[in-house]
Amino acid sequence: MPPSRHKPEDPTLPRYRSLADALRQTIERGELADNSALPSERDIAEAHAVSRDTVRKAVRYLEERGVIYSDQGRGTFVAPALVRRMSRFLDSFSQDTGARGDVPGQQIVAIETTAASMAIAGLLGIAPGHALIRIKRIRTVNGAMVGLQDAHLVAVPGLAVDRAALDKAGSLYKLLAEGFGIVPAEAIENLCAAPADSDDAALLKVERGSPLLVCERVTFSERRQPIEYCLMKYLPSYRYSARVSKHSFQN
Amino acid sequence: MPPSRHKPEDPTLPRYRSLADALRQTIERGELADNSALPSERDIAEAHAVSRDTVRKAVRYLEERGVIYSDQGRGTFVAPALVRRMSRFLDSFSQDTGARGDVPGQQIVAIETTAASMAIAGLLGIAPGHALIRIKRIRTVNGAMVGLQDAHLVAVPGLAVDRAALDKAGSLYKLLAEGFGIVPAEAIENLCAAPADSDDAALLKVERGSPLLVCERVTFSERRQPIEYCLMKYLPSYRYSARVSKHSFQN
DNA sequence: TAGTGGTCTAGACCACTCG
DNA sequence: GAGTGGTCTAGACCACTAG
Numbered sequence: 171m172p173p174s175r176h177k178p179e180d181p182t183l184p185r186y187r188s189l190a191d192a193l194r195q196t197i198e199r200g201e202l203a204d205n206s207a208l209p210s211e212r213d214i215a216e217a218h219a220v221s222r223d224t225v226r227k228a229v230r231y232l233e234e235r236g237v238i239y240s241d242q243g244r245g246t247f248v249a250p251a252l253v254r255r256m257s258r259f260l261d262s263f264s265q266d267t268g269a270r271g272d273v274p275g276q277q278i279v280a281i282e283t284t285a286a287s288m289a290i291a292g293l294l295g296i297a298p299g300h301a302l303i304r305i306k307r308i309r310t311v312n313g314a315m316v317g318l319q320d321a322h323l324v325a326v327p328g329l330a331v332d333r334a335a336l337d338k339a340g341s342l343y344k345l346l347a348e349g350f351g352i353v354p355a356e357a358i359e360n361l362c363a364a365p366a367d368s369d370d371a372a373l374l375k376v377e378r379g380s381p382l383l384v385c386e387r388v389t390f391s392e393r394r395q396p397i398e399y400c401l402m403k404y405l406p407s408y409r410y411s412a413r414v415s416k417h418s419f420q421n
Numbered sequence: 422m423p424p425s426r427h428k429p430e431d432p433t434l435p436r437y438r439s440l441a442d443a444l445r446q447t448i449e450r451g452e453l454a455d456n457s458a459l460p461s462e463r464d465i466a467e468a469h470a471v472s473r474d475t476v477r478k479a480v481r482y483l484e485e486r487g488v489i490y491s492d493q494g495r496g497t498f499v500a501p502a503l504v505r506r507m508s509r510f511l512d513s514f515s516q517d518t519g520a521r522g523d524v525p526g527q528q529i530v531a532i533e534t535t536a537a538s539m540a541i542a543g544l545l546g547i548a549p550g551h552a553l554i555r556i557k558r559i560r561t562v563n564g565a566m567v568g569l570q571d572a573h574l575v576a577v578p579g580l581a582v583d584r585a586a587l588d589k590a591g592s593l594y595k596l597l598a599e600g601f602g603i604v605p606a607e608a609i610e611n612l613c614a615a616p617a618d619s620d621d622a623a624l625l626k627v628e629r630g631s632p633l634l635v636c637e638r639v640t641f642s643e644r645r646q647p648i649e650y651c652l653m654k655y656l657p658s659y660r661y662s663a664r665v666s667k668h669s670f671q672n
Numbered sequence: 673t674a675g676t677g678g679t680c681t682a683g684a685c686c687a688c689t690c691g
Numbered sequence: 692g693a694g695t696g697g698t699c700t701a702g703a704c705c706a707c708t709a710g
Contacts, residue, residue: 212675242678415606462695463694463695474681
C-alpha cells in the first residue's frame with residue numbers, strides 16, 4: 171500500500187470531495203486560466219494517489235457546479251469565471267445574500283397560526299384547514315428594503331416559532347434546522363411579475379400597481395415531506411439568478 | 422456470460438441510461454407510489470443483469486433530475502409528483518412551452534446587425550463594437566402574447582439569420598444548431614421585475630409602467646464560448662419555473 | 673495513432689438506519 | 692445484526708478528438 175500524501179482537512183470528508191476542493195482552489199487561485207485544460211484524469215489520479223474513478227467523481231462534482239466542463243476525447247477545462255461564480259442553490263435568504271458580501275436583515279411583520287386554504291393545501295399535499303404557521307417579514311439588504319416574504323409552515327407537533335427565537339436565529343431555515351431538525355432538501359419555485367396590491371405598497375413604500383417580482387416556493391424535507399409554502403414579493407432592485415445546464419435535459 | 426434480456430431501444434444509449442429510462446417509465450406508469458421505495462441497488466443490478474455501479478449511475482441520473490431521491494441506510498424512493506414533473510432545463514422557448522402541451526409561436530419584430538455596447542460586450546467577453554445580430558420577437562403561447570425576446574447573437578463568419586429561415590425553423594436555437602452547428606450547453610440567467618417602457622407597452626399592448634418579468638440570459642456553447650445575450654420581458658401571465666436542490670450547495 | 677473522457681465490471685469496506 | 696446507500700479500487704474496453 172503506497173503511503174498517501176493526501177491530507178484531508180476534514181477527516182470525514184470523502185476523498186473525492188477533498189480532491190474536488192483542491193482542484194477548485196487551484197482554479198480560484200488563478201493558476202489555471204479560463205478555458206484552459208486540466209491534467210488528464212489519469213494524471214490527476216497518479217498525482218493524488220487515488221483511483222481514476224475517484225478523480226471522475228471529483229470532476230463530476232465540479233462539473234455539476236459549473237466550475238469545469240469536460241469534452242469527450244478533448245479533455246477537461248476550466249469554466250469561464252462568469253459561469254463558475256454562478257450556481258443556484260437552495261439556501262436561506264440570509265446565506266444567499268450573505269454569500270454576495272451583503273448584510274441581510276428582516277423586520278417581522280406578523281407571526282400567526284392560520285388554516286390552510288384549498289390552494290395552499292393542494293400545493294403542500296395536506297388537507298384544507300390544516301394548521302399553518304404564517305410568518306410575514308420584510309427583508310432587507312444592507313438596511314434597504316428589498317421585498318416581502320410570507321412563509322406558511324406546515325404545523326407539526328412541537329414546532330413553535332416566535333419573534334424572539336426567529337430574531338435570534340436570524341434565519342427561518344436556520345431556526346428550523348437547529349431548533350427542530352427540519353432540513354430543507356429540495357424546493358420548486360415559480361416566478362412571475364405582478365403589480366403591488368395595497369398591502370404590498372404600504373409595507374414596501376411603493377405605489378400601488380408598481381412592478382414586483384413574485385416568487386412562490388414549495389419546500390420539501392429530506393424525506394420529501396412538504397415543509398412550507400412561501401410567497402415572496404421583491405422590488406425591482408432584487409436579482410434572482412440561476413444557472414441552467416443542458417445536462418438537466420433528457421437528451 | 423449470462424444472456425441479457427435487456428433490449429436498449431437506441432443501441433447507442435449507454436446501459437445506465439436505458440436502465441434509468443426503464444426505471445422512470447416504471448414510475449410514470451404509476452407502478453410505484455410517491456415516496457415508496459425502489460428495490461435495493463443490489464436487487465436492481467441482479468434483475469437487470471448489470472453491475473451495481475451501473476445501477477448507481479442510473480439512480481444518480483434520475484436523482485439529479487428530481488425523479489427519485491436516496492437516503493443513506495434507508496433506501497431509494499420515488500419523488501412526489503410535484504417535484505418529479507419539475508426540472509429546469511436549458512431549452513428553447515419553443516420546446517419549453519411545447520413540453521407543457523401548449524403551442525408556441527412568434528412574430529418577428531426586427532432582425533438587424535448592430536454593434537455591441539460596453540455592457541453587452543462585457544457580459545459576452547467580446548470587444549465593444551463587435552458585430553451582433555439582433556433578433557427581436559414577440560412570443561406567443563396558443564396564440565396569446567406572453568412576452569418579448571430581444572436576442573443579441575455574437576456574429577461569427579458564416580452565421581446569417583433571416584426571417585425566412587427563422588420562420589421555417591420556428592426556434593432560434595434549432596436554427597443555430599441545425600443550420601450552423603452552434604449548440605448551447607449552458608446559460609446563466611438573471612431575473613427581476615420592471616415596469617414596461619413605451620416600446621414594451623406598444624408591442625405588448627399594455628400600459629406603460631405595468632409590471633413585466635425581465636429575464637436576462639447569457640448563453641454559452643459546449644466549449645463555453647459566449648453565444649448570445651438575450652433580454653426577455655414577459656407579461657404577468659408567464660410562469661418561470663425552477664427546481665432548486667440542496668445538493669447544488671457545497672455542503 | 674496516441675491520448676482523452678465515457679462506460680462497465682466485480683469486489684471490498686464503511687456509515688447509516690431500523691427492527 | 693441485517694440491509695441500505697456511499698465510497699473506493701484496479702482494470703478493461705469503447706468513442707471521440709486531434710496531430
